[in-house]
Amino acid sequence: MQSPTLPADPDPNPRSVRGAQGRTRALVAGAALVVLTLAAHSPSLRNGFIWDDTEWVVNNVELRTLTGLTNIWLHPSTVQQYYPLVLTSFWVDYQLWGLTPLPYHLINLVAHAIGALLLWQCLSWLGLGGAWLAALVFAVHPIQVESVAWVTERKNVMCGAFVFAACLCMLRVLLPATQAQRPFDRRMYVAGVLLFILAMLSKTVACSLGAVLLLLVYWKRGTLHPRDLRLVSPLFLIGAALGLFTVWIEREQAGAKGAEWAFSFADRCIIAGRSLAFYVEGLIWPGERVFMPPRWQIDAADPGLRHARLKRQRQHVLEHLVAQEPIRRDADMFRHGVLVVAEPKPFGLTPAENQLSWKS
Numbered sequence: 001m002q003s004p005t006l007p008a009d010p011d012p013n014p015r016s017v018r019g020a021q022g023r024t025r026a027l028v029a030g031a032a033l034v035v036l037t038l039a040a041h042s043p044s045l046r047n048g049f050i051w052d053d054t055e056w057v058v059n060n061v062e063l064r065t066l067t068g069l070t071n072i073w074l075h076p077s078t079v080q081q082y083y084p085l086v087l088t089s090f091w092v093d094y095q096l097w098g099l100t101p102l103p104y105h106l107i108n109l110v111a112h113a114i115g116a117l118l119l120w121q122c123l124s125w126l127g128l129g130g131a132w133l134a135a136l137v138f139a140v141h142p143i144q145v146e147s148v149a150w151v152t153e154r155k156n157v158m159c160g161a162f163v164f165a166a167c168l169c170m171l172r173v174l175l176p177a178t179q180a181q182r183p184f185d186r187r188m189y190v191a192g193v194l195l196f197i198l199a200m201l202s203k204t205v206a207c208s209l210g211a212v213l214l215l216l217v218y219w220k221r222g223t224l225h226p227r228d229l230r231l232v233s234p235l236f237l238i239g240a241a242l243g244l245f246t247v248w249i250e251r252e253q254a255g256a257k258g259a260e261w262a263f264s265f266a267d268r269c270i271i272a273g274r275s276l277a278f279y280v281e282g283l284i285w286p287g288e289r290v291f292m293p294p295r296w297q298i299d300a301a302d303p304g305l306r307h308a309r310l311k312r313q314r315q316h317v318l319e320h321l322v323a324q325e326p327i328r329r330d331a332d333m334f335r336h337g338v339l340v341v342a343e344p345k346p347f348g349l350t351p352a353e354n355q356l357s358w359k360s
Contacts, residue, residue, distance in 0.1 A: 029132050033113075033120060033135060034113045037113040041112065044148055045106060047101065049101055050150065051152070052152050053152050056079055056087070057090050060087075062078050072084050072087045072091065077253060081254065082249050083155050085201040086203075089158065090104075090154075101151070104151045105149070107154070108149070108154050109148055112139065115164055116139035118161060118165050118167075119134075119138055119160075122171060125177075126175075127220075143283060159203035159206050162198045169188050169189070169191045169192030170213050170231075171213070172188050173185055173188050175217060175221070189231065193235070200242045201242075204239075204242050204243050207240070207242065207243040214232055
């Protein structure tokens, strides 16, 4: 008697099939995120050099020679701020294509797209719904225009990419996906610390990553263990050391000292709170942003004062552009949003500094 033939299993390994489908969806989603980011910021590829690009790139003699590369790392006075990894990237740019603006802008744009991808992965690792959408908003939000379209602001997009990469590595160590991954992943941890150092050498605003990681761990787990503090402690030490060095550089080289910076502790608390509100406002409605916002008056009681000053500052920008000859480069930057939608700077400039900056 012939035994009946059993039907073949239509899905012999459903887990592997689901895994393959998930990887395909992730690749498509990642590609879509990159394409949308590139499309949103592609007008910046037509721009030239502006503002302090002259100091950092165009007239920076340290980009010309191998000795200059050494000076970038060993002599903090090369430019006003000590971000040697960013200057090294400019050094490589200059060696490859001289002062052709397009590659400089393209690298900024690619770095920003990589940062958006890494942010998406961080949010996904935390199990947040809408992680891809959040990363897309981060990538194409108008508040990002300055960082992407202004060559010198590569420090923002480079720092962002490195800090998100460091965050992802550290989250994999601190919050493993399964208990099977609980054993300490030394290579992932070392990669996280090294990436954090690269972020700090791009811009020291990354110093807060250690605190952010502890907050995320507490939020997901509901408690902190001594192990978490030990693992994150190098980030606090590195962040504090390079952060204090940046404070010294800003005071001694960038001129952030004197009567204009003599704030009391109460003043600094007010500025900190107002800065937070200012950035939140910019994220919700970035319509009133100028290249250099006017200096805040801490004791100003008139709620319409800031709006009026922004209008006057925007008119000043327009008058400055009209007076430029040739104006094509700066006019292109204005049309593409760099002068209108810009990263707000909490302290702004004094009236005298504003006049000098426009005359220079």
